[in-house]
Amino acid sequence: MNWHGHGRRGGSYHHGNLKEALIEAALDLIARKGPAGFTFAEAARSAGVSPAAPYRHFRDREELLASIAQQGFEQFEAALSAAWDDGRPDTPAAFQRVGKAYLAFARDHHAYYSAMFESGLPLENNPSLLVASERAFAILRAASERLIALAPPGVPRPPALMMALHIWSLSHGIASLFGRGDASSRKLPMSPEELLEAGVLIYLKGLGFPTERFAQEPPAAKK
Amino acid sequence: MNWHGHGRRGGSYHHGNLKEALIEAALDLIARKGPAGFTFAEAARSAGVSPAAPYRHFRDREELLASIAQQGFEQFEAALSAAWDDGRPDTPAAFQRVGKAYLAFARDHHAYYSAMFESGLPLENNPSLLVASERAFAILRAASERLIALAPPGVPRPPALMMALHIWSLSHGIASLFGRGDASSRKLPMSPEELLEAGVLIYLKGLGFPTERFAQEPPAAKK
DNA sequence: TGTACATCAGTGAACGCGCGTTCACTGATGTAC
DNA sequence: TGTACATCAGTGAACGCGCGTTCACTGATGTAC
Numbered sequence: 001m002n003w004h005g006h007g008r009r010g011g012s013y014h015h016g017n018l019k020e021a022l023i024e025a026a027l028d029l030i031a032r033k034g035p036a037g038f039t040f041a042e043a044a045r046s047a048g049v050s051p052a053a054p055y056r057h058f059r060d061r062e063e064l065l066a067s068i069a070q071q072g073f074e075q076f077e078a079a080l081s082a083a084w085d086d087g088r089p090d091t092p093a094a095f096q097r098v099g100k101a102y103l104a105f106a107r108d109h110h111a112y113y114s115a116m117f118e119s120g121l122p123l124e125n126n127p128s129l130l131v132a133s134e135r136a137f138a139i140l141r142a143a144s145e146r147l148i149a150l151a152p153p154g155v156p157r158p159p160a161l162m163m164a165l166h167i168w169s170l171s172h173g174i175a176s177l178f179g180r181g182d183a184s185s186r187k188l189p190m191s192p193e194e195l196l197e198a199g200v201l202i203y204l205k206g207l208g209f210p211t212e213r214f215a216q217e218p219p220a221a222k223k
Numbered sequence: 224m225n226w227h228g229h230g231r232r233g234g235s236y237h238h239g240n241l242k243e244a245l246i247e248a249a250l251d252l253i254a255r256k257g258p259a260g261f262t263f264a265e266a267a268r269s270a271g272v273s274p275a276a277p278y279r280h281f282r283d284r285e286e287l288l289a290s291i292a293q294q295g296f297e298q299f300e301a302a303l304s305a306a307w308d309d310g311r312p313d314t315p316a317a318f319q320r321v322g323k324a325y326l327a328f329a330r331d332h333h334a335y336y337s338a339m340f341e342s343g344l345p346l347e348n349n350p351s352l353l354v355a356s357e358r359a360f361a362i363l364r365a366a367s368e369r370l371i372a373l374a375p376p377g378v379p380r381p382p383a384l385m386m387a388l389h390i391w392s393l394s395h396g397i398a399s400l401f402g403r404g405d406a407s408s409r410k411l412p413m414s415p416e417e418l419l420e421a422g423v424l425i426y427l428k429g430l431g432f433p434t435e436r437f438a439q440e441p442p443a444a445k446k
Numbered sequence: 447t448g449t450a451c452a453t454c455a456g457t458g459a460a461c462g463c464g465c466g467t468t469c470a471c472t473g474a475t476g477t478a479c
Numbered sequence: 480t481g482t483a484c485a486t487c488a489g490t491g492a493a494c495g496c497g498c499g500t501t502c503a504c505t506g507a508t509g510t511a512c
Binding site: 264265274 | 464465466467468469473474475
Binding site: 036165168170 | 259341381385397409422429
């Protein structure tokens, strides 16, 4: 494996790492102007390269956008997976951590997030994108399954898929409406994390889970 | 009040109803290409008018977009309000109807919906847009308040604002992820309406509401 | 180790295009008298 | 009812711009012998 250059131009004719540099430049543009506001030409410019150069690495603008979304889903999966940590130290705590990780990703990597969810890329034409997206969702689903397995006996168990879809929708809704850094975000009388956590607790209670086990703090006094 | 023309060109020099015609043309473009994909020039063209004409009615492209979002919020409020129908025939039924109306609006008027929520218009610079948006949200909030008033005694009552935010987020999340007609929408093993209704039922149960009162059908046999 | 050559990732100039916006203008409409 | 005039909503030509994309090219790198 040969990286040619070293990530910097250094005056050489070959960039060496242009593909990654273009992705980073595009992410920066998306963060500032949204997925529709980034241009191939400007990405090339800020990577310090001629406008024709990107075509060595991406068929066209849309392919670059799809690459970013794909990479985003992979990192998203990794982030959720790390937060889930296979249910350690206990399932409820890990579950709440996943919710927090969801919002954290949407906020801290919101260029990725909007390439993933707001770029209008047709999933039908991007099977590998769909797969990456489903892999990330699979974490939510696995976590839901483990949680459901804890359900007190006698309570009818909801389908894990449905539960995962509810959690996903609530998280995505909160992230979209309140969880961006930018000016189109709405004001809230609490943090998005608090809103999500409260919502999930109420939802879980509705499913018949005992409330106490799911609070963040150990048994502590309930207020 | 004088409408000059009659909504059609009819060979006359003055269009007569250009402002509305431009909004309709823009809605059509947004529906097909997203809020970032519509252009002032093309809207003018499809209204059958020269590219300079729109400037008689809108300062610039963004003002047209903001007008659409504003109109969208007003229609959204009207739709939610009609669905709510001041809680008739009973609060729980009306509440579920509001959820359905939310999804119906997002699907049937998704050009409006994306101008409202996905155009990236900064709410800070558009106070009247913010007001219109809050008016629509106020319906959700009023409905939540009425529902909470029904809470069985002894159960701690959640803040109506928080409840309304949860319902809004869940609805918006479902609408964004699964509720558009287009190709960027994800597949679901159930309808968005069913997903939302089930989620809301579980949530309400979590708040301590007795489940039966909230089913769509009258007392009927529970399956 | 040296040389010839193939491959590859860049250049830079050029293209046609559609955009947003401006300008002086003009035709149609409304109004004062 | 008629006429003069102000107002208004459109025209159409023009501008500068940045975009996506193409092309023949060239410099650097890797490799066969």
